[in-house]
Amino acid sequence: MADGSSLVEIRGLRFAYSGRTIFDGIDIDIRRGGVTAIMGPSGTGKTTLLRLIGGQEQPASGSVRVDGMEVSRLSRRQLYELRKRMGMLFQSGALLTDLSVFDNVAFPLREHTRLPEEMIRDLVLIKLQAVGLRGARDLMPAALSGGMARRVALARAIALDPMVIMYDEPFSGQDPISMGVLVKLIREINDALGMTTIIVSHDVHETAAIADYLYLLSEGRVVEHGTPDELQRAGSRWTRQFLNGLPDGPVPFHYPAPEFGVELLEPGSSR
Amino acid sequence: MIALTLQRMGRWALERLERLGRSNLFLLHVVPGLPGLLARPGLVVQQTFAIGVLSLPIVVVAGLFVGMVLALQLYNTMVDFGAEQSLGPVVALSLVRELGPVVTALLFAGRAGSALAAEIGLMKATEQLSSMEMMAVDPLRRIVAPRLAGGIISLPLLSAIFSAVGISGGFLVATGLLGVDSNAYWSQMRANVDLFDDLANGVIKSVVFGVVVTWIAVFEGYDAAPTSEGVARATTRTVVNSSLAVLGLDFILTALMFGDDT
Ligand SMILES: Nc1ncnc2c1ncn2[C@@H]1O[C@H](COP(=O)(O)OP(=O)(O)OP(=O)(O)O)[C@@H](O)[C@H]1O
Numbered sequence: 001m002a003d004g005s006s007l008v009e010i011r012g013l014r015f016a017y018s019g020r021t022i023f024d025g026i027d028i029d030i031r032r033g034g035v036t037a038i039m040g041p042s043g044t045g046k047t048t049l050l051r052l053i054g055g056q057e058q059p060a061s062g063s064v065r066v067d068g069m070e071v072s073r074l075s076r077r078q079l080y081e082l083r084k085r086m087g088m089l090f091q092s093g094a095l096l097t098d099l100s101v102f103d104n105v106a107f108p109l110r111e112h113t114r115l116p117e118e119m120i121r122d123l124v125l126i127k128l129q130a131v132g133l134r135g136a137r138d139l140m141p142a143a144l145s146g147g148m149a150r151r152v153a154l155a156r157a158i159a160l161d162p163m164v165i166m167y168d169e170p171f172s173g174q175d176p177i178s179m180g181v182l183v184k185l186i187r188e189i190n191d192a193l194g195m196t197t198i199i200v201s202h203d204v205h206e207t208a209a210i211a212d213y214l215y216l217l218s219e220g221r222v223v224e225h226g227t228p229d230e231l232q233r234a235g236s237r238w239t240r241q242f243l244n245g246l247p248d249g250p251v252p253f254h255y256p257a258p259e260f261g262v263e264l265l266e267p268g269s270s271r
Numbered sequence: 272m273i274a275l276t277l278q279r280m281g282r283w284a285l286e287r288l289e290r291l292g293r294s295n296l297f298l299l300h301v302v303p304g305l306p307g308l309l310a311r312p313g314l315v316v317q318q319t320f321a322i323g324v325l326s327l328p329i330v331v332v333a334g335l336f337v338g339m340v341l342a343l344q345l346y347n348t349m350v351d352f353g354a355e356q357s358l359g360p361v362v363a364l365s366l367v368r369e370l371g372p373v374v375t376a377l378l379f380a381g382r383a384g385s386a387l388a389a390e391i392g393l394m395k396a397t398e399q400l401s402s403m404e405m406m407a408v409d410p411l412r413r414i415v416a417p418r419l420a421g422g423i424i425s426l427p428l429l430s431a432i433f434s435a436v437g438i439s440g441g442f443l444v445a446t447g448l449l450g451v452d453s454n455a456y457w458s459q460m461r462a463n464v465d466l467f468d469d470l471a472n473g474v475i476k477s478v479v480f481g482v483v484v485t486w487i488a489v490f491e492g493y494d495a496a497p498t499s500e501g502v503a504r505a506t507t508r509t510v511v512n513s514s515l516a517v518l519g520l521d522f523i524l525t526a527l528m529f530g531d532d533t
């Protein structure tokens with residue numbers, strides 16, 4: 001797969017948070033121009049993976065290359081130059097709470113370009129129109145619902161027309177209508193602007209509907225990867241359990257813990 | 272038992288030292304961002320306004336009362352020596368050299384410092400700082416540096432206001448209540464308060480306090496654990512640490528500057 005058409009290339013990536021291993025040697029390729037989805041149970045480190053790609057965390061070993069550059073070896077200046085070409089939608093939205101919706105979307109434009117104010121206005125309104133929130137431009141973030149905040153953050157992430165955009169759980173908190181619009185929108189943005197898209201999500205159906213390629217992560221490893229069709233047809237028991245949302249199977253629902261029965265009977269422990 | 276206590280003390284001391292080191296590194300990273308603010312004066316003006324105006328009411332009210340109390344207290348002593356006509360310069364000197372900078376810095380720590388720490392801590396807890404970094408905007412330059420500059424500009428101004436209001440408060444009490452001659456109050460003050468020695472003394476103090484209090488506030492906020500508990504702790508630490516730092520530094524600065532005079 002390393003045929004030079006990958007925008008992001010991850011090789012043998014290892015990473016741990018204070019001793020707890022999150023990634024134990026994973027390889028991932030994100031193809032240029034495509035929509036790649038990273039899926040996996042809650043807590044497997046999907047958000048962490050995006051932070052590694054964005055250079056906010058450093059790998060313990062292995063390499064993360066974006067557009068041919070080793071992210072962990074970039075100087076600060078180079079890293080910031082790279083980030084100008086990356087858009088990221090945070091799981092929480094992470095809007096700047098002291099700025100209005102309009103100013104939030106205008107923020108990257110004002111920081112990084114010297115466009116005249118009328119042009120910024122037009123650009124912001126175009127992005128807000130795309131996410132259906134042009135009418136909400138004067139609201140403050142505190143007055144938005146969770147789903148609306150996520151959509152404003154999406155408009156902000158695409159404000160600079162980045163080469164790659166990373167969505168962390170874009171669908172959670174969306175009602176069926178905005179969900180449908182959003183799914184279409186993500187695909188359209190990707191195709192119309194020639195971007196590369198990385199989606200992190202556990203909304204299996206929506207994600208499978210727009211993704212060209214899927215990676216399934218679990219317990220620090222890539223469990224399976226392939227196109228949505230391939231996985232549905234040929235996937236392992238694990239894959240089918242995950243994709244179909246079955247409670248029983250090899251995927252654990254619990255965070256690692258001692259046997260529940262043992263812990264309940266343990267004498268003298270106060271917690 | 273003793274070993275354990277020693278171990279705890281050692282760890283406590285090490286943690287303090289580590290924090291001190293980190294706060295120095297932090298400042299080292301923020302300072303290069305300060306010249307860049309010249310290109311965007313709007314950010315600094317906005318922060319100076321927010322920080323200064325936030326503390327203005329409390330500083331004015333406190334200054335008024337401190338000045339009035341000072342006049343009452345000093346008059347009682349000075350009248351015994353027949354020196355009550357010198358009330359003006361004594362009130363002014365106490366305020367300008369000592370109480371103005373110190374009390375204003377303490378109020379500033381409680382009002383503006385805690386607000387700064389909470390604001391930055393919350394921005395961290397809600398991933399706003401992270402999202403800025405991902406937008407290739409350095410929060411140290413965009414968020415921290417303007418606030419540091421705003422604080423450093425605000426505190427000397429607030430101290431000056433505090434002293435001015437205090438001197439007027441002292442005047443009201445002295446002439447209205449105690450029967451001191453109003454001409455004597457002002458002319459004695461003008462004759463005995465030296466621009467360079469006394470005013471500069473106060474200004475140096477308040478600039479130093481401005482740097483230290485704002486530095487502690489933005490560091491604690493930036494260093495806060497990204498949770499509501501972490502933010503609460505950061506605000507408390509800001510007020511406690513910066514108050515202690517102000518009082519300690521005041522002693523050192525006073526000793527240094529009086530040593531200079533004599
Ligand atoms: N700052 C941190 N310090 C220590 N551990 C962390 C930190 N951030 C995340 N973790 C741990 O790393 C693991 C992966 O976290 P991450 O947020 O990447 O999961 P995720 O796959 O995005 O989960 P979700 O789908 O619920 O968002 C979690 O088990 C979490 O406990």
Ligand SMILES: [Mg+2]
Nearest residue numbers: 046047091168
């Ligand atoms: Mg996550």
